[in-house]
Amino acid sequence: MSGRRRLEVLTLLAPALILTLVVFVLPLMRFMALAFTAPDGAFATFATLAESPVYRRVMLNSFVIAAVVTAITAALAWPLAYMLARVRGVWFTLMIYGVLFPLWISILVRTYSWMLLLERNGPVNRAIQAAGLSDTPLPLLFNHTGVLIGMVHVLLPYMVLPLYGAMRAIDPRLMQASDGLGAGLWQSFRRIWLPLSLPGLAGGATFVFLLSLGFYITPALLGGKTSIMLPTLIVAFITEQFNWPMAAAASITLLAAVTALMLVATRFLKLDRGMFAR
Amino acid sequence: MTETTGLALGLRALTKRYGPVTALEPTDLDIGAGEFLTLLGPSGSGKTTLLNLIAGYTEPSGGTIRIGARDVTRTPARHRNIGMVFQSYALFPHMTVAQNLAYGLEARRVPKAEIARRVEAALALMQLEGYGNRGVQQMSGGQQQRVAVARALVIEPDVLLMDEPLGALDRQLRRQVQVELRRLHLKHGRTTIYVTHDQEEALVLSDRIAVMGKGRIQQLGSAAELYARPANSFIAGFIGESNLPEARVTSVAGGMALADIPALGLSIEAPVVPGVAPGAPARLMIRPEHLRLLPDAGEGQDAGEGIGARIIEVIYLGELTQFGLETSRGAFLVARGMEGRGLRQGDTVRLGWSPRDVLIVPDTGP
Numbered sequence: 001m002s003g004r005r006r007l008e009v010l011t012l013l014a015p016a017l018i019l020t021l022v023v024f025v026l027p028l029m030r031f032m033a034l035a036f037t038a039p040d041g042a043f044a045t046f047a048t049l050a051e052s053p054v055y056r057r058v059m060l061n062s063f064v065i066a067a068v069v070t071a072i073t074a075a076l077a078w079p080l081a082y083m084l085a086r087v088r089g090v091w092f093t094l095m096i097y098g099v100l101f102p103l104w105i106s107i108l109v110r111t112y113s114w115m116l117l118l119e120r121n122g123p124v125n126r127a128i129q130a131a132g133l134s135d136t137p138l139p140l141l142f143n144h145t146g147v148l149i150g151m152v153h154v155l156l157p158y159m160v161l162p163l164y165g166a167m168r169a170i171d172p173r174l175m176q177a178s179d180g181l182g183a184g185l186w187q188s189f190r191r192i193w194l195p196l197s198l199p200g201l202a203g204g205a206t207f208v209f210l211l212s213l214g215f216y217i218t219p220a221l222l223g224g225k226t227s228i229m230l231p232t233l234i235v236a237f238i239t240e241q242f243n244w245p246m247a248a249a250a251s252i253t254l255l256a257a258v259t260a261l262m263l264v265a266t267r268f269l270k271l272d273r274g275m276f277a278r
Numbered sequence: 279m280t281e282t283t284g285l286a287l288g289l290r291a292l293t294k295r296y297g298p299v300t301a302l303e304p305t306d307l308d309i310g311a312g313e314f315l316t317l318l319g320p321s322g323s324g325k326t327t328l329l330n331l332i333a334g335y336t337e338p339s340g341g342t343i344r345i346g347a348r349d350v351t352r353t354p355a356r357h358r359n360i361g362m363v364f365q366s367y368a369l370f371p372h373m374t375v376a377q378n379l380a381y382g383l384e385a386r387r388v389p390k391a392e393i394a395r396r397v398e399a400a401l402a403l404m405q406l407e408g409y410g411n412r413g414v415q416q417m418s419g420g421q422q423q424r425v426a427v428a429r430a431l432v433i434e435p436d437v438l439l440m441d442e443p444l445g446a447l448d449r450q451l452r453r454q455v456q457v458e459l460r461r462l463h464l465k466h467g468r469t470t471i472y473v474t475h476d477q478e479e480a481l482v483l484s485d486r487i488a489v490m491g492k493g494r495i496q497q498l499g500s501a502a503e504l505y506a507r508p509a510n511s512f513i514a515g516f517i518g519e520s521n522l523p524e525a526r527v528t529s530v531a532g533g534m535a536l537a538d539i540p541a542l543g544l545s546i547e548a549p550v551v552p553g554v555a556p557g558a559p560a561r562l563m564i565r566p567e568h569l570r571l572l573p574d575a576g577e578g579q580d581a582g583e584g585i586g587a588r589i590i591e592v593i594y595l596g597e598l599t600q601f602g603l604e605t606s607r608g609a610f611l612v613a614r615g616m617e618g619r620g621l622r623q624g625d626t627v628r629l630g631w632s633p634r635d636v637l638i639v640p641d642t643g644p
Contacts, residue, residue: 173368176335179355180362181382181433191381195372 035248045249055233055250059257062230065144065219066212069151070205073159076152077204081163081197085170099160107154111218114150115141118222142224150218155211159204166200167193206265213258230254285346286311286469287332287437292341294327301327303494304341309437309471314463316472316480318516319490325473326441328490332471333439334358345436356385361430361468363440367422369414375401375425376410382433400432403465420451427459431466438470444479456482477517489513491642507551511561512642521569521611522561525638529556535638537562541609542585550638559641568635569613571601571621572628585629587611592623603629 036042049055084095102110117124118140125137140146170193178188216231223229230250237247287309294302302324309315317325330336332343334355342351350358370378379397388396401407404424409417414425423443430438444452460483463470474480480487481501488498497509501517508514511522523541527550535550539562546562554560591602600614601621611629621627
């Protein structure tokens with residue numbers, strides 16, 4: 001009976017499994033295998049990457065930008081999620097659509113919009129000068145600033161929604177209980193609200209950090225030549241240098257780094273222990 | 279009744295309005311130190327509003343709250359020194375039992391060694407020894423309830439508030455915990471205000487009961503007082519059961535009234551409570567256990583006093599039997615007693631009662 005069960009399950013899963021295998025896993029493995037096919041030896045590509053100061057800088061830049069984007073979205077999303085979890089009725093509808101609406105617009109459109117806004121004589125610079133904050137236009141585009149602004153904007157909802165979910169699940173009576181037991185506002189926040197919203201923060205941070213590392217369009221368009229991130233470099237290996245083995249090696253390194261980082265993070269945050277589960 | 283030594287809590291003209299809606303009419307209430315007072319009422323009666331006002335979770339629209347000699351009307355909840363047991367317990371899910379208990383003591387900056395000692399004592403009081411390192415999620419409903427009580431008591435509050443703390447437990451467990459709470463109160467002797475909609479719970483636990491309805495305290499007294507002399511028909515129906523046929527009062531004098539009872543087709547003289555006046559709506563309270571069933575003896579000696587009725591329902595309750603009765607005028611009455619075992623559905627009987635067991639009370643409407 002159980003053998004037949006297994007057969008049924010396999011039959012039902014087969015189309016999806018075969019499709020994933022044929023159009024995703026196999027091409028990916030084939031692409032990654034390219035990393036070991038350089039004429040100078042199987043690991044020559046990795047050696048080149050390790051010795052290249054450019055690659056090292058891009059790698060570092062990618063992780064720093066991803067970390068900064070994660071930190072900024074967390075700081076911006078936290079009060080927003082807090083409000084979302086508290087308001088009701090029309091205000092809630094307005095706010096949740098405000099969060100979700102950007103997701104329905106193409107990333108390309110949003111990124112080009114930022115180019116228009118942030119350019120030398122764009123509205124942002126004109127506003128800054130009109131307010132007397134600066135005499136000359138600020139360089140907001142084709143550098144770290146541009147990349148950060150664009151990425152924070154695109155990735156903010158991915159931080160807001162998990163945080164909102166976690167905060168929504170916190171029983172408001174817990175805060176009342178904390179208050180009644182004599183704890184001040186700061187203490188109630190630090191010992192009750194913060195730890196109970198941490199799973200949302202961890203989830204959102206994972207989302208945003210991983211998406212940041214793999215982000216291509218926004219950094220490519222807003223970062224120019226000064227703020228290059230890994231995906232941009234990988235694409236450059238392929239389209240400019242026609243060097244598929246290098247592209248594959250860079251991809252493998254990125255994947256390995258992300259995997260290692262996530263393993264450490266789950267270990268550190270003890271998410272699997274259900275410590276913060278309700 | 280627990281001995282009281284002075285005033286623990288005093289409310290004066292305490293009021294809460296939400297826009298045009300009055301959740302709590304101006305309310306005065308004095309609670310003695312060590313007293314166990316229950317706020318009893320149906321949902322929407324204002325009992326939870328009153329509790330939240332005392333706890334400091336709701337701002338009053340008017341009036342004052344005193345705890346002992348302190349006026350705490352504008353004091354935030356965290357400085358009131360009140361222990362609260364929530365209906366949902368509101369235990370901190372990410373902490374152990376001991377951490378939950380220690381929380382209020384840490385907020386008060388009690389030294390570590392003393393915290394450990396007091397937490398242990400509180401666990402022992404609630405028979406939770408050895409559970410200190412458990413996560414609260416791993417505890418059963420009854421255990422969580424005890425943790426919630428321990429967390430409220432460990433801070434040595436001036437007043438202990440309990441908001442339907444047994445609401446989440448099943449019926450069997452509820453009975454057991456009622457008795458435990460009563461014993462516990464005798465042990466710790468803290469002034470306690472207990473909110474419930476369950477009259478049985480109120481009768482088991484309380485020194486005094488404040489029956490709430492329509493945003494005000496309808497009557498305040500011991501269980502026996504409320505049962506014997508309810509202030510109005512709402513309380514007569516809420517504390518225990520009662521037959522409440524309409525009474526048309528024609529005159530009141532010396533605590534007695536003359537009234538017509540249309541549903542029974544007779545005029546009677548019966549004791550009254552304050553508020554009954556000729557012409558004002560009133561009801562006759564006859565408790566089911568005070569209604570006597572006499573076999574229809576035809577020309578028997580009591581025949582002239584009783585009212586004819588037909589038994590339409592017989593419910594066997596073990597030691598008691600309950601009868602549903604329809605009078606010749608079509609009114610429905612309930613009688614309950616140890617007698618009348620031989621009677622059956624469809625039998626006709628005559629009804630009687632002792633005049634001192636009935637009471638005419640003001641009618642407060644449905």
